[in-house]
Amino acid sequence: MTLLELADVRAFYGRVQVLEGVSLTVPEGGAVGILGANGAGKTTTLRAVSGTVRSTGTIRFDGKDLRGLRPDQVAALGIAHVPEGRGTLSDLTVRENLRVGAYRRKDAKAIRADVDYCLELFPQLADRIRSNGSALSGGEQQMLAIARAIMARPRLLLLDEASLGLAPSTAKAVYQAIGRLRTESGIAMVVVEQNANLAFTLVDSATVLETGRNVLTGSTAELKGMDEIRRAYLGG
Ligand SMILES: Nc1ncnc2c1ncn2[C@@H]1O[C@H](COP(=O)(O)OP(=O)(O)OP(=O)(O)O)[C@@H](O)[C@H]1O
Ligand SMILES: [Mg+2]
Secondary structure (H helix, E strand, O other): OOOEEEEEEEEEOOOOEEEEEEEEEEEEEEEEEEEEOOOOOOOHHHHHHOOEEEEEEEEEEEEEOOOOOOHHHHHOOEEEEEOOOOOOOOOHHHHHHHHOOOOOOOOOOHHHHHHHHHHOOOOHHHHOOOOOOOOOOOOHHHHHHHHHHOOOOOOOEEEOOOOOOOOOHHHHHHHHHHHHHHEEEEEEEEEEEEOHHHHHHHHHEEEEEOOOEEEEEHHHHHHHOHHHHHHHHHHO
């Protein structure tokens, strides 16, 4: 069943239109990648879903029209957005950040179990549980941003360039944890990445954006086999 459907989505910052008709389908439990160069509209596509940019077109989640909803209403439906630049709270500890992620929930026992799960998924965070967000490395901040999103128990995770600025080994560890999360939780994912090699370890299919529109869409296997993808995104 389709969980998220975008059709002909256009988005605007003020009067400036930056998405020119983006389409995307995420099945229940599926993981779909969005690839593309700087400025292609990847982040804006995620913002259109989470309600943080003005848009037109179709955006449906679990059959409900998301357009016109406020970001908190979108989140309450079960969509968690891990933004570019991570957005962890620097004055709060790791534990407090995780609790913020669960602020809509009342099930204290399950919340504690989910904190434990996050710390198992990201053992580095367990060692830093009392540290302030500001004291974490870039990789730890990224792990915390993802863990905080998990704490909301979303049905759909929007991940924006989780590998950005990380050492290759750290980026790989982050993607391995996300892969494990996917397998164990069945959370569906939209994965924005400039590093296609990493994205392809996680997603079933992907779309390539160029100047605010889809230029190529296919399964991971199909895309990996295309010369233009290999040249532009896979380094050969
Ligand atoms: N807040 C904003 N106000 C005006 N224009 C914006 C704003 N944010 C992004 N843009 C413009 O919208 C277009 C798409 O930007 P977007 O951030 O979605 O690209 P992206 O694919 O995520 O790029 P990157 O890989 O650099 O993160 C770009 O031309 C960008 O300059
Ligand atoms: Mg971006």
